Amino acid sequence: MNDQILLSMNNIFKSYSKNDVLRGISLILNAGECVGIVGKNGSGKTTLLRIISGLLLHFFGCLKTYGNIISALIETPTFINEFTGRENIKYLLDKKHQSRAIEMLKSLDVNEYLDKPTRAYSQGMRQKLALSIVFARNADIILLDEPFNSVDIQSSNRIIEILNNYKNQNKGIIVVTHNISKIDTYCDKILLLEDGILKISNKTNDFDQQKYQIGFLSNNDFLLAQSLLSGYTLNADKTAENTLIVTFPKGSLSIILKKLSNCNITNIIEIKTDLTGEKNV
Ligand SMILES: Nc1ncnc2c1ncn2[C@@H]1O[C@H](COP(=O)(O)OP(=O)(O)OP(=O)(O)O)[C@@H](O)[C@H]1O
Numbered sequence: 001m002n003d004q005i006l007l008s009m010n011n012i013f014k015s016y017s018k019n020d021v022l023r024g025i026s027l028i029l030n031a032g033e034c035v036g037i038v039g040k041n042g043s044g045k046t047t048l049l050r051i052i053s054g055l056l057l058h059f060f061g062c063l064k065t066y067g068n069i070i071s072a073l074i075e076t077p078t079f080i081n082e083f084t085g086r087e088n089i090k091y092l093l094d095k096k097h098q099s100r101a102i103e104m105l106k107s108l109d110v111n112e113y114l115d116k117p118t119r120a121y122s123q124g125m126r127q128k129l130a131l132s133i134v135f136a137r138n139a140d141i142i143l144l145d146e147p148f149n150s151v152d153i154q155s156s157n158r159i160i161e162i163l164n165n166y167k168n169q170n171k172g173i174i175v176v177t178h179n180i181s182k183i184d185t186y187c188d189k190i191l192l193l194e195d196g197i198l199k200i201s202n203k204t205n206d207f208d209q210q211k212y213q214i215g216f217l218s219n220n221d222f223l224l225a226q227s228l229l230s231g232y233t234l235n236a237d238k239t240a241e242n243t244l245i246v247t248f249p250k251g252s253l254s255i256i257l258k259k260l261s262n263c264n265i266t267n268i269i270e271i272k273t274d275l276t277g278e279k280n281v
């Protein structure tokens, strides 16, 4: 990571009618840095990526990008279904980036389907095609909304490898994800989007304690997390299904996520903190 700033956002506000989704987002993305953003459904993660990518123009605040171009995968990718993967790549990319996308797609194990129509692609194959196209552009800033959706473990590892290569090339990456598996192997900073603001979570303070409420997708994950974090658990809140409340030092989100992902507990559906503990960045 170096000090060259690729993106700076200051006090971004966005509302849909009376729904104030973003209430003062400030963020700096440096070259060679990957920022991970987690947050519960509807917290505004995609809205934020849409604003950064220029897809959403109506917002308040200051957004400056210093990078060359932005390449983004936001929500479900769409393709021309009658075209093959190779033809979609040729349709969507400049000639100079096409072979790179094809090589990347092969390395993600879609070799056999490269010349089949994308209507025959599984969800994971579509995701891999979209990622290959996003990665092949020579963008300085890459935005990824749930990049690991439907992707098998082997290819997820390959994607992490690609992300780390991009960081080494001084590109900047923002990843929005519910899948915290190995998040610390590619993210330099993990932020929580909650109540319309970003809260930092990579610094610990041994003196101040904070409550974290964590919701799990499955009861199995909940039970495993409960035993893993038993020393820190306040209660297993039965009113909210599969939800734990734990007490950790302030700003420990990345540490908690690491503990969970080390035990393959990766499907978190909600993380909540009380407002007093975390810092707005
Ligand atoms: N085009 C829109 N019109 C009105 N409201 C919208 C629109 N897009 C998003 N919202 C609302 O904005 C809020 C944030 O939505 P957003 O899609 O950014 O959340 P998210 O964090 O990406 O959620 P998820 O984890 O489910 O993908 C939600 O309350 C949603 O209903």
Ligand SMILES: [Mg+2]
Pocket (backbone or CB within 6 Å): 045, 046, 047, 145
């Ligand atoms: Mg979203």
